[in-house]
Every structure is written in structure tokens, then in C-alpha cells.
Amino acid sequence: MRIQRIPLATIARLPVYVQGLKSLAETGTRLISSQRLAAATGVEAPQIRRDLSHLGAFGTPGVGYDVNGLLHEISHCLGLSRTWRVALAGYGRLGSALAAYPGFLERNFRIAAIFDNNPALVGMRVGHLEVMHSARIPSMVKELDIEIGIVATTGSSAQEVADQFVASGVTSLLNFAPVTLTLPDRVVVRNIDLAAEMQILSFHETMRHAPPVPYMVKPAVQHHVSRWLRE
Amino acid sequence: MRIQRIPLATIARLPVYVQGLKSLAETGTRLISSQRLAAATGVEAPQIRRDLSHLGAFGTPGVGYDVNGLLHEISHCLGLSRTWRVALAGYGRLGSALAAYPGFLERNFRIAAIFDNNPALVGMRVGHLEVMHSARIPSMVKELDIEIGIVATTGSSAQEVADQFVASGVTSLLNFAPVTLTLPDRVVVRNIDLAAEMQILSFHETMRHAPPVPYMVKPAVQHHVSRWLRE
DNA sequence: GAATGTGAAAAGCTTCACAGCC
DNA sequence: GGCTGTGAAGCTTTTCACATTC
Numbered sequence: 379m380r381i382q383r384i385p386l387a388t389i390a391r392l393p394v395y396v397q398g399l400k401s402l403a404e405t406g407t408r409l410i411s412s413q414r415l416a417a418a419t420g421v422e423a424p425q426i427r428r429d430l431s432h433l434g435a436f437g438t439p440g441v442g443y444d445v446n447g448l449l450h451e452i453s454h455c456l457g458l459s460r461t462w463r464v465a466l467a468g469y470g471r472l473g474s475a476l477a478a479y480p481g482f483l484e485r486n487f488r489i490a491a492i493f494d495n496n497p498a499l500v501g502m503r504v505g506h507l508e509v510m511h512s513a514r515i516p517s518m519v520k521e522l523d524i525e526i527g528i529v530a531t532t533g534s535s536a537q538e539v540a541d542q543f544v545a546s547g548v549t550s551l552l553n554f555a556p557v558t559l560t561l562p563d564r565v566v567v568r569n570i571d572l573a574a575e576m577q578i579l580s581f582h583e584t585m586r587h588a589p590p591v592p593y594m595v596k597p598a599v600q601h602h603v604s605r606w607l608r609e
Numbered sequence: 610m611r612i613q614r615i616p617l618a619t620i621a622r623l624p625v626y627v628q629g630l631k632s633l634a635e636t637g638t639r640l641i642s643s644q645r646l647a648a649a650t651g652v653e654a655p656q657i658r659r660d661l662s663h664l665g666a667f668g669t670p671g672v673g674y675d676v677n678g679l680l681h682e683i684s685h686c687l688g689l690s691r692t693w694r695v696a697l698a699g700y701g702r703l704g705s706a707l708a709a710y711p712g713f714l715e716r717n718f719r720i721a722a723i724f725d726n727n728p729a730l731v732g733m734r735v736g737h738l739e740v741m742h743s744a745r746i747p748s749m750v751k752e753l754d755i756e757i758g759i760v761a762t763t764g765s766s767a768q769e770v771a772d773q774f775v776a777s778g779v780t781s782l783l784n785f786a787p788v789t790l791t792l793p794d795r796v797v798v799r800n801i802d803l804a805a806e807m808q809i810l811s812f813h814e815t816m817r818h819a820p821p822v823p824y825m826v827k828p829a830v831q832h833h834v835s836r837w838l839r840e
Numbered sequence: 841g842a843a844t845g846t847g848a849a850a851a852g853c854t855t856c857a858c859a860g861c862c
Numbered sequence: 863g864g865c866t867g868t869g870a871a872g873c874t875t876t877t878c879a880c881a882t883t884c
Contacts, residue, residue, distance in 0.1 A: 385852075385853070386852085386853095387852085387853060387854090388853090389809060389812050390805075390809060392808070392812075393802065393804065393805035393808040393809065394789065394802075394805065396808070397787055397788070397789070397802075397804075397805075398789060401788070411864085411865060411866090412865075412866075413865085418789065419789050420789045420791070422854080422855075424854075424855055424856070424857095425853095425854065425855080427865090427866065427867060427868085428853090428854075428855090428867085428868080430866095430867090431866085431867055431868070435866095435867095437865075437866050437867080438861085438862065438865080438866075439860070439861040439862055439864085439865050439866040439867075440861060440862035440863080440864050440865050440866075441861095441862065441864080441865065441866085442864090442865065442866080443866090455812070455815075456808045456809075456811055456812045456815070457808075457811040457812055457814060457815030458808065458811060462807075462811055462814065464807075471705065471706035471709050471710070472706045472710070474702065474706075475702035475703045475705075475706040476803070478702050479702070479703070479803065481787060481803065481804045482803070482804065482807065484804075485804050485807065485808065486811075487804075487807050487811070525814055526807070526810050526811075526814065549813075549814065549817060550810040550811075550813055550814050551810075552803075552806055552807060552810060556628055556712060557628065557632070558625065558628070558629060558649065558650050558651050560651070566810060566813040566814075568806045568809060568810060570801060570803070570806060571624065571625075571628075572707070572710065572712065572713070572783075572801070573624065573628075573712045573713065573715075573716050573718075574621075574624035574625065574628075575783055575799045575801060576693075576695075576713065576716065576718050576757070576783065577623070577624040577627070577687045577688075577689060577716065578620060578621060578624065578687075578799060579757055579781040579782075579783060579797060579799060580687055580688040580689060580693055580717075580718070580757075580781075581620055581623075581686070581687045581688055582780075582781055582797040583688060583693065583756055583757065583780065583781050583797075584686075584687070584688030586780060616874070616875065617874085617875090618874080618875060618876090619875090642842085642843060642844090643843075643844075644843080653876085653877080655876080655877060655878075655879095656875090656876065656877080658843090658844065658845060658846090659845085659846080659875090659876080659877090661844095661845090662844085662845055662846070666844095666845090668843075668844050668845080669843080669844075669883080669884065670842080670843055670844040670845075670882065670883040670884055671841075671842045671843050671844075671882095671883060671884040672842080672843065672844085672883095672884065673842090673843065673844080674844090
């Protein structure tokens with residue numbers, strides 16, 4: 379890793395590289411050029427080289443990058459060489475889908491506790507866990523030393539649950555509730571708002587069908603930065 | 610709406626304003642300053658004014674913005690004044706959670722068809738819909754004149770389903786599968802990758818616990834652009 | 841007095857183009 | 863010949879500061 383500032387935008391692309399490199403590794407590819415990684419990830423090749431240079435990455439001029447070495451380097455930078463303890467609040471439809479998502483554990487995120495404020499759900503067994511009442515967030519989060527919280531409650535409970543998480547020592551939150559959480563600056567929040575993404579698509583469709591004039595002129599991009607219409 | 614380019618970044622924030630304004634409207638607020646909308650959404654006040662000025666927005670100097678008027682203006686710009694026809698592919702845990710999500714219909718996104726390639730799910734009733742086999746995507750998408758597709762399948766089926774959607778006339782996709790979809794440039798793709806978001810949080814936690822040096826220095830931001838550590 | 845809308849400056853990010861290396 | 867890593871250029875986005883309007 380490097381002794382320098384890594385841009386926000388670069389960090390957001392690293393998981394894309396991880397995913398691309400993993401699938402390449404599975405096909406037995408051991409060496410890859412930025413050009414070919416670009417084809418696999420949809421990120422432009424010079425962008426990839428710049429991103430990797432921020433990690434102090436070690437490609438070989440004239441040859442390319444070692445797939446496994448690069449995977450290891452990026453994973454390390456993202457903090458994936460250790461397991462993270464995660465708490466999930468909200469065991470409704472979305473919450474239960476998240477709890478069952480194999481991709482979390484595969485990537486070293488272990489759901490260590492599940493909370494809901496609906497008494498009908500409390501006590502329900504989920505794998506080797508049991509849904510607990512949200513009132514137990516403070517004690518359990520501290521006891522289990524949870525670092526990351528997932529908020530999958532309704533909008534109306536989200537702020538309260540987030541506050542409890544933060545008061546109990548959680549410093550990173552993934553929020554699925556369609557509300558703006560107000561939290562201390564030290565807490566890192568990532569929002570995933572399904573409806574917002576749909577609205578962005580709806581904007582694009584609208585422009586497509588009735589482009590009032592020259593609109594949007596950015597070329598293709600990927601992953602959380604959508605592609606843009608030309609003219 | 611305006612006769613000028615609206616920045617990508619602005620579009621991505623508009624849904625945040627919509628959400629904030631709606632909850633303010635519910636509390637009976639009729640007039641709001643950029644300063645107060647900033648407090649409600651986590652976006653800085655000058656940023657809000659700049660964004661709204663791109664829509665040709667009509668605040669009143671010395672007074673502020675009319676909540677309902679602004680809501681209407683932004684909704685119109687995002688294309689929310691009409692209903693969009695959406696198809697969902699993949700009725701597993703995530704897919705069924707999405708199908709039941711009330712936030713879609715509330716915001717004028719109507720799920721008009723559901724597909725899955727698992728025969729055990731085909732025929733299942735979901736509200737007034739029925740899960741259809743993915744092989745029927747081409748005919749049904751055309752018949753129902755679907756504009757937006759949601760890919761909630763496994764990674765291994767995602768590209769195939771996306772190709773079918775696109776071949777049938779879908780021009781916007783929301784992709785939950787953790788793969789990079791390769792599609793024609795005219796198609797707009799938004800990716801929601803849960804694992805990627807977790808990895809970004811993991812990066813922040815890592816920096817927090819072992820900051821090798823001066824790292825990341827951006828101030829607070831919101832919604833899909835996380836807050837950053839200071840020093 | 842209070843708040844908008846916007847030039848102008850600053851910051852941040854991407855792309856180009858190429859020197860240097862294999 | 864092929865590919866990386868990076869200065870420099872170009873572009874987009876954010877922030878500042880203030881003239882203008884109510």
C-alpha cells in the first residue's frame with residue numbers, strides 16, 4: 379500500500395477490479411494487461427493504470443499485471459484480508475434477503491447479529507443466529523464488537539436504529555432506508571437507495587424520448603456512474 | 610426544464626432532494642431555504658442552489674423555494690410525472706424483496722412482469738402477476754412495452770438476461786448482479802453492488818484503525834458518495 | 841435583513857501521450 | 863513489439879463570495 383492519498387473515485391472502483399480479477403483467475407488467467415482488464419470491467423485502461431499506481435501497484439512494463447498478486451494487493455488495501463463483524467437491523471423482506479446473501483461471507487463480512495423491532499420476528503432462527511429485539515442493539519453490538527451496521531429497516535425507524543448503532547460504537551453504516559441519516563462526521567455512511575437509482579434511469583429514459591436539446595455528453599462509464607447519452 | 614446540460618452529479622442528487630422535500634411537505638412546510646434543505650439532505654447549501662439553478666429553478670431571493678413547486682419541478686425533470694413499465698428478472702430472495710417494495714410504485718415505477726429461469730418458481734402468483742420463464746422475456750417485454758429492466762439474478766445468468774432485455778427493446782437496466790454487464794453504449798446501466806459497498810466501508814474502517822499517513826481529506830458528503838475521514 | 845443565482849476560483853478526476861522498461 | 867507508470871493537459875464538479883432581488 380502507499381504513502382499517499384487515494385482518491386475516492388479510485389476506492390469506489392477497486393471492488394470492480396476485485397470482481398473482474400476473480401472471474402479471470404477462475405478461468406486460469408495468470409497475467410493481464412490493463413487493456414484486457416478494461417474489457418472485463420468497463421473501466422478505461424489508462425484509468426485502471428492510474429488507479430493501480432495509487433496503490434503502488436506492481437505491473438511489469440511490456441507484460442502486464444499478475445492476476446493473483448494484484449488481487450491480493452487490492453484486497454489488502456480494501457481491508458479484505460480480515461473478517462469484519464456486521465450487524466443487520468431490519469429483518470423484513472430486504473433484510474432477510476441480505477442475511478441470506480452468500481456474497482457477504484465470501485468477501486469476509488460476517489453477519490454476527492440481526493435485529494428487528496417487530497415482536498413477531500424476534501426469536502426467529504436464521505442459520506445459527508436468532509433475531510433479537512432492536513432494544514438489544516447497544517448491549518449486543520458492544521459485546522460482539524461489531525464494526526459495520528446495515529440499516530434495512532423502514533424509513534421511520536432508520537434514524538433511531540442508526541443512532542443506536544453509532545452510540546454503541548459502530549463507525550460504518552450501509553443504509554438502505556430512503557432517508558438521509560444525520561450522524562456525527564466520523565461515521566462513514568453509504569446509502570443504497572433503490573428508488574433513487576430508478577429515478578436516475580427514468581431521467582435517462584426521459585431524455586432519450588424527448589431530448590429538448592444537446593444533453594449530456596459524457597462517454598461510457600461504469601459501476602455507480604452510469605453511461606450517458608450522446609447528444 | 611432547461612436548455613442546457615445538467616451535470617451527472619446533479620442528476621444523482623435530485624432524488625435526494627425529492628425525498629427530503631417530500632418529508633418536509635408532509636410536515637406542512639411550504640417554503641424552504643437552501644440552508645434548511647441542506648440540513649435535511651446532507652448536501653451543502655451552495656451545491657443545492659447550483660443544482661437547482663441547472664433546472665432553471667425558481668427560488669425567490671430573500672425568501673427561499675416553494676416546497677411543492679420545487680418538488681414538482683424536480684419530479685418533472687426526473688421524468689416522474691408519468692408511470693414507467695418495469696420488468697424484473699430473478700425472483701430469488703432479492704428479486705422477491707424488490708417485487709414487494711412499495712417505494713417503486715409510490716414513485717411511479719410499475720413492475721409489469723416478473724421472470725425467472727427456475728421452473729419451480731414459474732407460475733407462482735405475485736399480486737396480480739405471475740412469474741414467467743425467462744424464455745418469455747422477448748415476447749412479453751415487447752408486448753408490454755417495457756422500458757426499464759431490473760436484473761436480480763445470479764451473476765451467471767445476468768449477462769444473458771440483460772442481453773435478452775436489450776434485444777427486446779429495454780434501454781435502461783438496474784443491475785444487482787455482481788458482474789460487469791457488457792452492453793451497447795446506448796443502454797444505460799446502473800449497478801448496485803452490495804458487496805462493493807461493503808468493501809468501501811471496509812476500506813474506511815481499515816484506514817480508521819491503521820492510517821499509514823495523511824489519508825483521504827474530503828469533507829462530508831451524502832448519498833452514494835460517502836463521507837471521508839479527516840487526516 | 842434574508843436568501844437566491846452565478847461569475848470566478850479551486851479542487852478533483854480523467855484522459856492523453858510518451859518515456860522507460862521488459 | 864508491447865505494456866506500465868506518470869507528467870501534463872483537459873474536463874467536470876464543488877466551493878466561494880457577492881451582486882441582485884424580495
